[in-house]
Amino acid sequence: MTAQSQDDRQRVHVFGPHGSSEGWLRECYNYRTVVRFLARRDLIIRYRHTAIGIGWVICKPVLAMAIFTIVFGRIAHMPAHGVPYPVLVLTGMIPWQFFSSVVNDCSISLANNLNLVTKVWLPRILLPSSTVILNLTDAMINVLLLLCLLAWYHVAPSVHMLLLPLVFLPVVLISLGCGLFCSTMMVLFQDVKNIIPVALQFGLLASPVAYTLAGAPNAWSQLLWLNPLAPCIEWVRWSVLNGMAAPSLERSLIALTEGVLIFLFGVWFFRNQDARLADAL
């Protein structure tokens, strides 16, 4: 036995109504293997039958792209700022799809892993958090789809695309923050499951997925900029497509601040309600 594990065997931890003496970050770290295998489980289930798995993943953005292209591009003639309209939509769809899937997956994660909440103890925040990994994989597949679409339309991707992982980081923070909040609310209140789809529907329209904010400055778009996802989506467009205007620094900083606050609020809220979860489920 190593000195480290000898030390662990002597370690005393105390827990009571308000959590544990261990410090929750340390506990999450101790259970890091769980995240790995939960994510692996989800990946295996989705991609074991590869063709069907990938089919489902690209199905949603492709359908959304088709609908938006017909409605907004062909019927309403929204401006596309020099890129094919489907490309404009799909670039917006990738961060949006990630956000809405994370929120959905998080909100059902506790009920889906019921036994991991009521039959065993582990840092429960890891259950919703591990859904991010699967959704990042899906987003990567969608980026490949986007590259195919760009090739189809003979549009060269921008070199900024190398910055895409960095640009995506605030999207992850916002999504996980909202996801943690929803996962808790879902357990505590029965009717939240009816609210989430409506809120997501609204969010899709309030985010620049089917349109772009960068080219249309007017009073209402000022309001839409307050949506923290808006600058994120515009940054994703900037990184993939040539000639797209990047959001201004102040808007980006506001969105980044909002994103960090949403993430911290989500974590705080989950931890605050953690003790009630097993009793409520």
Add this chain to the structure above:
Amino acid sequence: MPFDLPENVTIRVSNISKEYRRVITGRQHHSLRDEIVRSLTTLPWKRKHLYERFSSLSDISFEVRRGERLGIIGPNGAGKSTLLKILCRITAPSSGSVAMRGKVTSILEVGTGFHPELSGRENVYLNGAILGMTLSEINARFGEVLAFADINQFIDDPVKHYSSGMYVRLAFSVAAHLDPDIMIVDEVLAVGDVQFRQKCMTRMRDITSDAKRTIVLVSHDLEAVQEVCSRCLLIQDSRLVFDGEPAEAIRRYRAVSS
């Protein structure tokens, strides 16, 4: 901070109480809508009258020393399961605290987190991780787990194709190869066919006879408690009414329940 556990004490439960509250009027599963309506229509100082509190455990304290095998018995609804859940950290006490020394594993069911689509191997890793093992610990014990479960050639098949016997053998096998300092078990784990049951019991005996390990067993099975435990708690009406010899605890339990 109450870190001052004496060297030979592995569990200290201090003044644990657990209260649940339930809404007196209206639906039990409360919705956000109800909550909002309630908070708008009821004055803050009157809100507490909307709930009824009932106590599931009151003021339980005890200590367990290293190597002790503690049984917890009591009639249904006495608060035994609540105590078990608090010791496993599944639910938090309303007041009081629990201090434990070393690595704790709680097993309320075998095969927690097993997924039918995953292979036996994948499930062993997932289940091991859920029970708090690190990757290297699972790797180190994988061979033993596999040998004990005796399902060699099927280990890479999806668990949904297993017979129920193979399934519980694999699930038990993971639980039986943990090496915690404190093990909290709900009922004595013996599963599968007669032959495997024998193997389970032998393994349980090996696990429980390790002098460095502390065992907490919550059970309805009085004979198992008598056989395994060196000390026994009797919980009645959410209170700890007896703490001592298993034989005496069982005698008192029988006296009350008959």
